[in-house]
Amino acid sequence: MNCDKYLRSAPGNPLIRRRLRALLPLLPLLLLVLGGLPALADWPEYRGPWGNGYASAPGDTKPVGLPLNWSETNNVKWKTEIPHTGWSTPVVMGGQVWLTTAPMDGHDFYAICVDADTGAIRFNEKVFHSDNPESLGDAVSMNCYATPSPVIEPGRVYVHFGSYGTACLDSGTGKALWQRTDLPCRHFRGPSSSLIIFENLLILTMDGVDLQYTVALDKRTGETVWKTPRTAPWNDETTPGHPTREGDLRKAHSTPFIAIAAGKPLMLSAGAKASYCYDPRTGQELWKVHYDDYSTAPRPLFDGSLAFFITGGTLRELWAVKPGGQGDVTDTHVAWKSKTHIGRYASPMLIDGLLYVTADENYFTCFEPATGQVVWSERVPGRAAASPVYADGRIYLCNQQGTTTVIKPGRTCEVLATNTLAGGFMASPAVSGKSFYLRTRTHLYRVESLPSGQGTPASGK
Numbered sequence: 001m002n003c004d005k006y007l008r009s010a011p012g013n014p015l016i017r018r019r020l021r022a023l024l025p026l027l028p029l030l031l032l033v034l035g036g037l038p039a040l041a042d043w044p045e046y047r048g049p050w051g052n053g054y055a056s057a058p059g060d061t062k063p064v065g066l067p068l069n070w071s072e073t074n075n076v077k078w079k080t081e082i083p084h085t086g087w088s089t090p091v092v093m094g095g096q097v098w099l100t101t102a103p104m105d106g107h108d109f110y111a112i113c114v115d116a117d118t119g120a121i122r123f124n125e126k127v128f129h130s131d132n133p134e135s136l137g138d139a140v141s142m143n144c145y146a147t148p149s150p151v152i153e154p155g156r157v158y159v160h161f162g163s164y165g166t167a168c169l170d171s172g173t174g175k176a177l178w179q180r181t182d183l184p185c186r187h188f189r190g191p192s193s194s195l196i197i198f199e200n201l202l203i204l205t206m207d208g209v210d211l212q213y214t215v216a217l218d219k220r221t222g223e224t225v226w227k228t229p230r231t232a233p234w235n236d237e238t239t240p241g242h243p244t245r246e247g248d249l250r251k252a253h254s255t256p257f258i259a260i261a262a263g264k265p266l267m268l269s270a271g272a273k274a275s276y277c278y279d280p281r282t283g284q285e286l287w288k289v290h291y292d293d294y295s296t297a298p299r300p301l302f303d304g305s306l307a308f309f310i311t312g313g314t315l316r317e318l319w320a321v322k323p324g325g326q327g328d329v330t331d332t333h334v335a336w337k338s339k340t341h342i343g344r345y346a347s348p349m350l351i352d353g354l355l356y357v358t359a360d361e362n363y364f365t366c367f368e369p370a371t372g373q374v375v376w377s378e379r380v381p382g383r384a385a386a387s388p389v390y391a392d393g394r395i396y397l398c399n400q401q402g403t404t405t406v407i408k409p410g411r412t413c414e415v416l417a418t419n420t421l422a423g424g425f426m427a428s429p430a431v432s433g434k435s436f437y438l439r440t441r442t443h444l445y446r447v448e449s450l451p452s453g454q455g456t457p458a459s460g461k
Contacts, residue, residue, distance in 0.1 A: 042432035043092040046149035046194040047299060047387060051257050053349050055391035055431040064391045065434035067449040068406060070419045077435070077446040078119030082112060086146035087385075087426040088194070090437045090444065092116065093152045096171060097430070097437055097444065100159050102145035106133030109146065109161045111169055114444055116432065123174030128165035128181065139189035142345075142385065142426075149194040149255075149428075151202070158202055158219065162191020166204060168222060178222035186210040188246065192253030192297065198265070198280045201225060205256060207271050209247030214256070214269060216283060226283035232273035232290060249273070252296040252312070256280075259302035261323045268300035268307050275300065275309040277323065289321055289330045299347040299387070301355075303369050306335055308348055308355065316342040318357060320372060336372035341365045347387040349395065351409045358384045358397060364407065378413040380405045386428040389436075398425035402440060421445060 047053050055064050067075045086101035097114040107130055113123040136143055148160045152171065160166045163185040168177045185191075185208035193205035201216040212230035217223065236244045243250065254270040258280060267280040272294035277286045293312030301308045306320040320335040341363035349356045354375065355367040365377040382399030389396045394416060395407040402424040408414040423440030430437040435448040 043090070043430035043437070044153065045091060045151040045196060046089045046255055046428060047347060048389070048431065051196070051299070052301060053347070053387055053389050053428075055389060064431070065449065066391050066394075066396075066431065066436060067434075067447060068394070068417050070404075070421075070447045072421060075447055075450050077448055077450065079446075080114055080119040080121065080444045081442060082439070082444050083124070084110065084146070085144045085441070086439075087144055088146055088439075089149040089428045090114075090430040090439055091150050091152040091157065092430050092432040092437060093154070094171070096122070096152075097432075098150055098152055098157045098159075098171070099427075099439060099444065100146040100148070100150060100161070102161070104136075104140075104144065106130060106136070106145040106164075109159075109164055111150070111157070111159045111167075111174065113157075113171070113174060116435075116437075116446070119444070119446060125169070125174045127159060127167050127169070127176065127179070128161060130164050133164070134186065134188065136190045137188070143190040143192060145190055147190060147192045147253075151195045151197050153197065156219075158195055158197070160191075160195045160204060162187050162193075163206070163208070164191070166195075166202075166217070166222075168202075168219065180217065180222050183215060184211060185213075186247075188248060188251055194255040196256055196258065198258055198267070201280065203256060203267070203280065205252075205254065205269065205271075207250070207252035207254075209243070209251050212250055212252075212271060214267075214278065214283065216280070228278065228283035228285060230271050230274070230276070231285060231288065232271060234273065249294045252294065254296045255299045257300045257302065259307065259323070261302070261304075266302075266323065268302060268309070270296040270298070270300050270309045270311075272296060272312065275307075275311070275319070275321070277307070287323075287325045287327060287329045287333070289319065289334055290328060291315065291317065291319070291330075293317070295344070297345050298343070301348055301350055303350050303355075306369060308350075308369070310342055310344075310348070310357075313344040315339070316344060318342050318348070318367070318372070320369065335370075338367065338372045338374070340367075340374050341377050343384060345385040346397075349388055349390060351390055351395070354409065354411070356388070356395065356409065358388060360384050364397065364405075364413070366409075366411070366413070375411055376413050380407075380415075381418060386425045389429045389431060391431060396429060396436075398429060398438070400424045400426065404438075 084101040109128040185206035256269040295313035298310040341359040343359040346358035366375040382401040427439035
């Protein structure tokens with residue numbers, strides 16, 4: 001239902017229109033009760049409905065019913081080969097699974113829709129083309145041209161390939177409703193930061209070696225609403241106008257997180273040399289903390305009292321920052337820092353008053369969020385790039401070798417299961433109902449508890 005169109009055609013009395021508009025937030029719930037579309041996308045963006053890796057709303061203890069064990073032959077409903085290469089997290093809604101992909105030469109950029117029930121590819125749309133894509137260089141093993149994850153909402157899916165293009169697609173036809181190719185940024189080693197939606201805004205993060213900024217587009221039209229440059233002190237020019245390593249120390253790959261503090265929305269965004277807090281409605285920078293690190297990738301988190309940032313790929317420190325203040329609050333609002341097994345890629349997770357961090361070199365660590373004290377730090381199989389998911393009282397941690405380690409959160413580390421699929425994980429998992437949608441380097445799997453634990457992956461897919 002096109003609500004805005006309906007309101008424009010509603011009776012001319014302004015009071016009637018205001019009352020109708022006030023009822024719009026209840027429309028998704030009404031549709032759900034009446035058997036219509038779900039109120040929310042099952043997995044609308046990277047890290048899920050709340051941006052924190054939870055499959056259920058925080059505090060909801062009702063079991064989801066996800067499987068504990070699987071393999072190539074057990075609990076796999078279907079397995080579909082995905083052409084080309086992509087590390088983007090699948091997004092799921094209305095029986096559709098959307099993801100992005102691109103050939104390793106970087107010339108073409110695709111959006112793919114997979115039928116959630118059958119695994120069949122519904123749409124495979126070439127959205128953008130580049131005559132002269134920049135090489136991934138020495139990052140070819142850890143990045144590709146389709147790393148940013150899309151976001152989905154009723155009727156629309158938004159795909160992003162960094163400076164190569166951003167588009168809004170009709171999820172029913174796969175065709176573009178609007179496109180932008182005029183948001184410059186030299187990613188140097190490929191785009192990485194994922195999209196987020198806040199209210200009527202689609203927010204992009206463009207942290208390249210030449211330009212660094214965040215920008216919000218009107219999600220209905222694609223027009224720019226606000227654009228805010230990063231204000232970090234670079235201090236990296238050996239000679240004026242010539243930054244070290246072509247500006248490599250200025251780039252980052254993180255995705256913003258929307259937090260609510262004192263009843264107001266805040267956008268936490270980690271960049272090179274600094275992490276920031278913005279007003280997501282206006283793009284105004286409220287405060288920042290600065291550090292001597294870059295290539296930041298993990299997504300920030302907020303526990304109601306502290307914001308958590310990982311600084312980047314060199315120092316790899318975890319910082320806890322008190323919200324509030326104005327300008328540079330590094331000397332006044334940093335509550336604690338830690339260097340204990342901090343990872344470069346996977347985002348942290350908060351569960352029942354404990355903070356969990358995945359290090360790419362085989363460690364999983366539990367912290368006290370208020371103090372930074374280490375509760376435990378244990379080795380887990382493989383090296384992690386994907387961010388973990390929490391459901392049914394379990395943490396699911398996927399690694400680059402294809403193993404998912406299932407861990408019971410708490411003050412001791414208890415491994416419940418290990419499960420392996422071929423291909424290895426770079427993309428983070430998605431959840432819909434009782435099913436995982438797991439993207440390996442080559443395939444997309446639907447994994448769920450099946451009768452007798454048996455699965456019948458589609459041959460040749």
